[in-house]
Amino acid sequence: MGAGWVAGVTRARAMLSRALGAERTEEVASAPDLDASVRYLSASAYGHDLPSEASLAEAQRAVGGTLVWHLRVLAGWQPPSGVTALRLLACGFEIANAEDHLRALVSGGPPRAPYRLGTLATAWPQLAGTGSPQELRAALTASAWGDPGAATPAAVAVGMRVSAAVRTAMAVPEAARWAAGRLALLVGREAFVARRTLPRASALRAGRLLGTSAMAAASFADFQRHLPPAARWALTGVDSAGELWRAEQRWWHRLDEGGRGLTHGARLGSAPVVGAAAVLSADAWRVRGALELAARGGGRMGTLDAPA
Numbered sequence: 001m002g003a004g005w006v007a008g009v010t011r012a013r014a015m016l017s018r019a020l021g022a023e024r025t026e027e028v029a030s031a032p033d034l035d036a037s038v039r040y041l042s043a044s045a046y047g048h049d050l051p052s053e054a055s056l057a058e059a060q061r062a063v064g065g066t067l068v069w070h071l072r073v074l075a076g077w078q079p080p081s082g083v084t085a086l087r088l089l090a091c092g093f094e095i096a097n098a099e100d101h102l103r104a105l106v107s108g109g110p111p112r113a114p115y116r117l118g119t120l121a122t123a124w125p126q127l128a129g130t131g132s133p134q135e136l137r138a139a140l141t142a143s144a145w146g147d148p149g150a151a152t153p154a155a156v157a158v159g160m161r162v163s164a165a166v167r168t169a170m171a172v173p174e175a176a177r178w179a180a181g182r183l184a185l186l187v188g189r190e191a192f193v194a195r196r197t198l199p200r201a202s203a204l205r206a207g208r209l210l211g212t213s214a215m216a217a218a219s220f221a222d223f224q225r226h227l228p229p230a231a232r233w234a235l236t237g238v239d240s241a242g243e244l245w246r247a248e249q250r251w252w253h254r255l256d257e258g259g260r261g262l263t264h265g266a267r268l269g270s271a272p273v274v275g276a277a278a279v280l281s282a283d284a285w286r287v288r289g290a291l292e293l294a295a296r297g298g299g300r301m302g303t304l305d306a307p308a
Contacts, residue, residue: 004079005268011077012276013263018045018070019283022301029290030298034059037294045070046287056295060288065115067284068093071277072118082273083119088168089175089277090120095160098127098136102153105133149199159202161186166209169230174262174274178255180209181234184227185248192220192241256282 020028024044031037038054041047041063048069050062068090075086097114104111117124123143130136133151140156141147144167148159165183169176187206190196198206207215210231217223220241224232234254238247255278262275286301293299 005082005270005273008074008078008082009268009272011074012273015070015074015276016263016279019279020044020046020287021283022286025283025286025290026301028287029293029301031294032298034291034295037291041287041291056291059291063284063287063291064093064096067280068115068117068120070280072116072120074273074276075119078273082270085172085175085270085274086277087120087122088164088172089274089281090117091122091160091164091168093117093120094122094124094127095157095164097124098140098160099153099157101128101130102133102136102156105131105136106153146205147201149201154196155199155202158186158190158196158198159205162198162202162206166205169209172270172274174271175278177230177233178251178258178278180228180231181251181254183209184214184231184234185244185251187215188220188223188235188241189244191217192223193244252282252285 020041028037028040031040034056035053038050038052038059041059042050042052046063046066049065051058054062071086071090075083078086093115094117097117100112100114103109114124114128123139123145126139126143127136130139133156136156137148137151140160145160145163148156148163150156150159162183165179165186169179169183172179183206187198187210190198197203203215209228211226211228213226214223214228214231217226224235224238227235234251235244235247238244259275259278259282262271263279265272290301293301
């Protein structure tokens, strides 16, 4: 297996130079306004598609687009199993495309330009061709995503995220704990913050990773207690569902740390590739947060408050 990974691992480690890094991201966050932060980013790897007079939403979208491009470049150097891993790690962008498409179908408004996924797409060409929420659900059901349980925006958003977490945990061993922890955060937020019941199809799928006892829990404390260790770590130190946003921030930091750990050493295989994708993803998350702080007048990354 090792020989087939030489180019992919070499490229993965080289791609780490595209990350802005914590220190430079703090400079973006401390900029006095959004325009100043965008000017700073324009000289970085995030500057290629960044409009010079971008709104906050446009700038954050451009950061996401840069991450997609970096992952596509990385995928181009991988053996087939590496492409499969990267496709799963990048599937949040296909989810975003599907959500935007469904929103346009429901509202009748113009769709937003989708992320250009290339080889990272799972079923996006088929999803993009649907003309109603019911057709979108049918296309998901016929694909690796599986049935979200309903055609509503909420059901599709949750169903695709549950599917992504379960498939990633099953197919990418290096990312299994990240996926399980992320799913625990999602289910905890849906059940105990939003007070929404997951569609049966998504609940059954989530139970494969979190266990049936956790999925049947009537309280947040019971949910935490019944989670398997591979998922429970993400909620450590969280005393109530209202504090889940702190756990979500910590999840991203753990993703960054774990990703960097996977890139070290001389081993050949999927681990350094998965690690590089994790580091690049966490970096983009930090940069998006830094742009928000700059838009508020500047601050330090540690002061980024809970979402409104």
